[in-house]
Amino acid sequence: MARVGDELKKSRQESGMTLKQVAKKLGVSESFVSEVEQGRRVINEDLIKRFSKVFDKKITTIGLGSLEESAAQSESFERTKEFIKKEVYVAPKTPVNDLWNQAFGENIKNVPIYDYEMKNPVAHKSHVVENKKIDGHPMDKVAMLKVENDDLKGYRIHKGDLVTGVEAKDIQGTQIMLISYKGKNILRKVRNLNNGNVELLNFNESQRSEIVPIKEIRTVLKLYKVEVSL
Template structure:
């Protein structure tokens, strides 16, 4: 038991109060008073003042004992993990000059891998760093353009039609990589070049342009 708990119990007995009666006056449970007097529960200064008022005369030294006991408790220093702080500093520093660019599947819902590229002026390869991506080629229908299944294409999120460029598109609920060529009016030509060159004329509004591809890393 601590000095404070001893003095509270002593003052309560002198006042002729049971633990239950003291608890009722303070608006707490009897078990709480029992734990305080046994030293298992530490009370705050506010409750200490309330106890002093209830027990009255001769109780002022409880507050003094409480302050002495608190001040005598050893101060615990919370250790700072310097290694983590240093790591965070380096991570923040590198994030401004190196970007982990995700490698996606055609649905852009699964990250297959990541590749690091330098960031220059908040851009990667001249493109805003928040837009860039890699795309793993899933089919052989663009091999005539040297874009083969398993290759990794670099590009960026882009929704506008640009003539004779290669895009990741969605058409008839299927995603694919195609070269787009503008025709008359709102018509465009979808070009794929696998075993042979194939084309399909569609209206621009019937396709969804998702990303523009700029170059391919060839898998040997």
């Protein structure tokens, strides 16, 4: 394993690039590149080709074959195989691209997609994880919704679109949120009036609003991204 990492480290140093620069070009974390160089990560031929493009040189002295050869010569071969076995990413029922599974492992998370009731996922969608965060939010707090109606059509959120949100405990300013109101989860643009009340807005053919006590609202998700369905 060290033979693979040594060759990559040598190529990076010869190119005058830092770990951070290589990671940015590959679209992975700096720690991932470091672990590859240290021989703690297994990489496949496709990823080796990507390293070659970054370093602007054809890397022919390394590969999956050399990884096995180097490990076979090591006294800790069995321990190495066991370590690799534990490190391999196992995808959920909804698999992501095979290359991503092999190359990125823990840098990918399948985020659940829910309906408004938020009980059981109806599907999953893969997201890139950086420092245990998705889009800057704790990865275990992020969820997705499939929009069920055109209540927010005027805000460019249509039935069938996918929206991504993060768990929310309060209402700050004006936000588009999934809230629980009168025993039902609904998607609304919510405005805190700072007087104990909130304004709930929906915008289909015309804009409508309702002023309700904030104590009657339970926040579920604060939405920050919409993926349009074509």
